[in-house]
Amino acid sequence: MGAEGREELSVRLVPVSQTAPSPNNENSESNDGFVSLFNGKDLEGWETHPSQPGDWTVDNMGVLVGKWKGASYLYTKESYSDFHLRVEAKVSRDGNSGIYYWSSYDPARLGPEAQIYVGPSNKSWRLYTGNTKRILTKADEWFTLEIIVRDHHVQMKVNGELTHYTQAPENKSRNGRIALQVTSEETVIQFKKIELTDLSVDTKVSDQAVSVATTQEASNRTAANDGFIPLFNGKNLDGWEQHPTQPADWKVTSSGILEGTGNNTSHLYSIERFTDFHLRAEVRINGDGNSGIIGRASFGPQFPENRPRWPLGYEAQIYEGSGPRTGSLYAAEHGAVVVVDKSKATADDWIDLELSVRGIHVVIKVNGIQTAEYYDPNNQFRSGRIALELNDKGTKVEFRKIEIKDFTGRYNQKVQEDNTADFPAGSIWKGNRTYRLGGYAGSTVTYSLYVVERTGNTFTGNVYDNGPRKNHALVAGTINGNTISWTERPVAKPDAELQMTGVIENGVIDLKFTGRYGNGVRTEGDGQLRRDYR
Numbered sequence: 001m002g003a004e005g006r007e008e009l010s011v012r013l014v015p016v017s018q019t020a021p022s023p024n025n026e027n028s029e030s031n032d033g034f035v036s037l038f039n040g041k042d043l044e045g046w047e048t049h050p051s052q053p054g055d056w057t058v059d060n061m062g063v064l065v066g067k068w069k070g071a072s073y074l075y076t077k078e079s080y081s082d083f084h085l086r087v088e089a090k091v092s093r094d095g096n097s098g099i100y101y102w103s104s105y106d107p108a109r110l111g112p113e114a115q116i117y118v119g120p121s122n123k124s125w126r127l128y129t130g131n132t133k134r135i136l137t138k139a140d141e142w143f144t145l146e147i148i149v150r151d152h153h154v155q156m157k158v159n160g161e162l163t164h165y166t167q168a169p170e171n172k173s174r175n176g177r178i179a180l181q182v183t184s185e186e187t188v189i190q191f192k193k194i195e196l197t198d199l200s201v202d203t204k205v206s207d208q209a210v211s212v213a214t215t216q217e218a219s220n221r222t223a224a225n226d227g228f229i230p231l232f233n234g235k236n237l238d239g240w241e242q243h244p245t246q247p248a249d250w251k252v253t254s255s256g257i258l259e260g261t262g263n264n265t266s267h268l269y270s271i272e273r274f275t276d277f278h279l280r281a282e283v284r285i286n287g288d289g290n291s292g293i294i295g296r297a298s299f300g301p302q303f304p305e306n307r308p309r310w311p312l313g314y315e316a317q318i319y320e321g322s323g324p325r326t327g328s329l330y331a332a333e334h335g336a337v338v339v340v341d342k343s344k345a346t347a348d349d350w351i352d353l354e355l356s357v358r359g360i361h362v363v364i365k366v367n368g369i370q371t372a373e374y375y376d377p378n379n380q381f382r383s384g385r386i387a388l389e390l391n392d393k394g395t396k397v398e399f400r401k402i403e404i405k406d407f408t409g410r411y412n413q414k415v416q417e418d419n420t421a422d423f424p425a426g427s428i429w430k431g432n433r434t435y436r437l438g439g440y441a442g443s444t445v446t447y448s449l450y451v452v453e454r455t456g457n458t459f460t461g462n463v464y465d466n467g468p469r470k471n472h473a474l475v476a477g478t479i480n481g482n483t484i485s486w487t488e489r490p491v492a493k494p495d496a497e498l499q500m501t502g503v504i505e506n507g508v509i510d511l512k513f514t515g516r517y518g519n520g521v522r523t524e525g526d527g528q529l530r531r532d533y534r
Helices: 413-417
Strands: 046-048 055-058 064-067 072-076 083-091 096-103 113-117 127-129 132-134 143-151 153-158 161-167 177-182 189-198 240-242 249-252 258-261 266-274 277-285 290-297 314-319 329-331 336-338 351-358 361-366 369-375 384-390 397-406 428-437 444-455 458-465 472-480 483-490 497-505 508-516 522-531
Touching (some): 055 072, 064 177, 083 113, 096 143, 177 189, 258 384, 266 290, 314 351, 336 369, 384 397, 428 508, 444 522, 458 483
Antiparallel strands (some): 046 072, 055 064, 064 189, 072 177, 083 189, 096 113, 096 177, 113 127, 127 132, 143 153, 153 161, 240 266, 249 258, 258 397, 277 351, 277 397, 290 314, 314 329, 329 336, 351 361, 361 369, 428 444, 472 483, 483 497, 508 522
């Protein structure tokens, strides 16, 4: 499938030690592929503009300090297109700073900004990133900020939490310098780490041999030790079906390979439906071929409306021609929401392809390397089949292994039986909550909680309700024994906040909540959620 791309920006703010760092090694590369842009000794690799010199220095603790009586910018000498920037910074009380990207070496032609601003509000201090307002850190407190820009998709995270995402205009220049900002005499901005991964450069693909599942292993329908179960048995098309409006030649060869060819667009659908899952496949595409794997797919073509050709769902692209390449992410009629220009795959070679969907979070990996990450702001596709795509005439696509870990289904016994079985990652909880105070007092809304990640006693997730605003909120919380608590912050109303507390027992959570809206009005109430095992 071909369509226009979008972009991704991510900002992440994580508490770090208050102690000053030891100087960084100049241009050193960490184990995770980041290269230091600031060497902890001097301003090598950086420059100011002569019209706004500012006061940018490195102190004796190896910290980069920016201040000035007015506006000033410190620019990288290098330009970047797609990148992942990670900094550790601290801003003064009443300070106003930011990090610009895709900027020209000209204060009048700056690019987009991840803003860092701390000002008084209700005796607290707020950090502003993009257009998101949250009480996230205090003045003179170290934090970690990440900006990830990939294609036209931009995403921000703060303290490991997604706080903002956007899409840059197609006509926006997508290359330029990174610029650190000082805006006023009150501002003192400090950086003790600035590091970057250049995402426009192909990541070296591991030459580790791809393991081949035997026909006997593929025919075993029980979950493996890692929780995956085979969707393809290596013998026949049991568990799969075509839609009658799009027949093609889908068959299993004598060597146990699932092969798709034909003269028209066609899809092979799993009979089972999945909501949150992690799918792994070993796949090969011919040089002229165009294919993909679609998760949460509708059964049968649904778009475009005037001449339906493809099902709805999230597609991991398999294609080595011109346009979005293997590992790109399509979201039905919205087209390519994450575009891979430089592929990690090669036509006529076997690759490992992974598609993971949890709540609104979609991730694609090719040969173990992440190529796409997307948080769907529309939460478009909630559940559906797995669909293998044969896009057009000339395509030959082959699969020798297709397996899935179902985070919500009956096969996922490992997840349900591990030490987080009471509240595992991938679990879904549904129920209602009733407002007892505030503008919605007396109202009861249905309410769903999706647990995205669980590490020890901490978890993150997403909440959806059918209240007047049809809220989607980001969730972060803790669970200790049978006591659970979390914070909800609506994506559309980031200055609002709910604090949930409750007791979990036998698949039921009894809840009480308090909170405030952006206008200061308080609310409280209670509710109940039950685990949905489906």
